[in-house]
Amino acid sequence: QLAHHAADLKGKNLQSTDLQSFLKQVAESNPALSIVSILDRSGTIIAVYPDTYAGYIGTNVRDQALVSSVIRDPVPGMSEYIKSAEGEYAINIIYPVYSSSLSVTGYLSVLLNPALLIQSSVQSLVQEGRNILVTQPDGSLLGQVLTAPGAIRQNQYEKIQINEIAASPVSSYPAGYDMLQLSEAVSSGEERHQVFWNTVSLHSTPWRVLVF
Known part of the structure; x- marks a missing residue:
């Protein structure tokens, strides 16, 4: 979706085009998606949606790791779970925007809540008695779909670390299974579960999909 939205900006003058209706379309x-913005070639925010974040227009965010990486090498990029300037934990995805002659004119940047993305993506895959967790390789919980609702409480304002997963072979092997203690965030006591996992990746950023 974001690739198509970035392509829609090709050849447009980002400095003079009214971008608010476009950003609203992307956000919806x-x-x-929680925040959508346009950066110029220097990494300065020149447009943002929703309007409640208009105070960030004119802010240069090139010091953020993903922004500097995409400016240095203009290919789409995705961050790990980061705490944004707005105080939310989110994933940042950035796509370069090109002129008609294929020079970079700016960047389309979105912040998204991975828990909501995962919920909508894997809900239909959950079978009776199975649960799905999606984490970073370090054990940071990005989202989950559970057959017992409410077992994990997570929103965009907190970061949950599942240390047993981070310390397990999940960190070393792209796919496999093991008996793991999933920590009090998932189940009480010292109970261990047989957990199967695989790895998915977008823009070289890996996520672990665990089923138990």
């Missing part, structure tokens, strides 16, 4: 394309 997926409920997981």
Whole structure:
């Protein structure tokens, strides 16, 4: 979706085009998206949606790791779970925007809540008695779909670390299974579960999908 939205900006003058209706369209394309912005070639925010974040227009965010990486090498990029300037934990995805002659004119940047993205993506895959967790390789919980609702409480304002997963072979092997203690965030006591996992990746950023 974001690749198509970035392509829609090709050849447009980002400095003079009224971008608010476009940013609103992008934001409403997926409920997981929380903030959509346009950066110029220097990494300065020149447009943002929702309007409540208009105070960030003119802020240069090139010191953020993903922004500097995409400016240095203009290919789409995705961050790990970061705490944004607005105080939310989120995933940042950035796409370069090109002129008609294929020079970079700026960047389309979105912040998304991975828990909402995962919920909408894997809900239909959950079978009776199975649960799905999605984490970073370090054990940071990005989202989950559980057959016992409410077992994990998570929103965009907190970061949950599942240390047993971070310390397990999940960190070393892209796919496999093991008996793991999933920590009090998932189940009480010292109970261990047989957990199967695989790895998915977008823009070289890996996520672990665990089923137990």
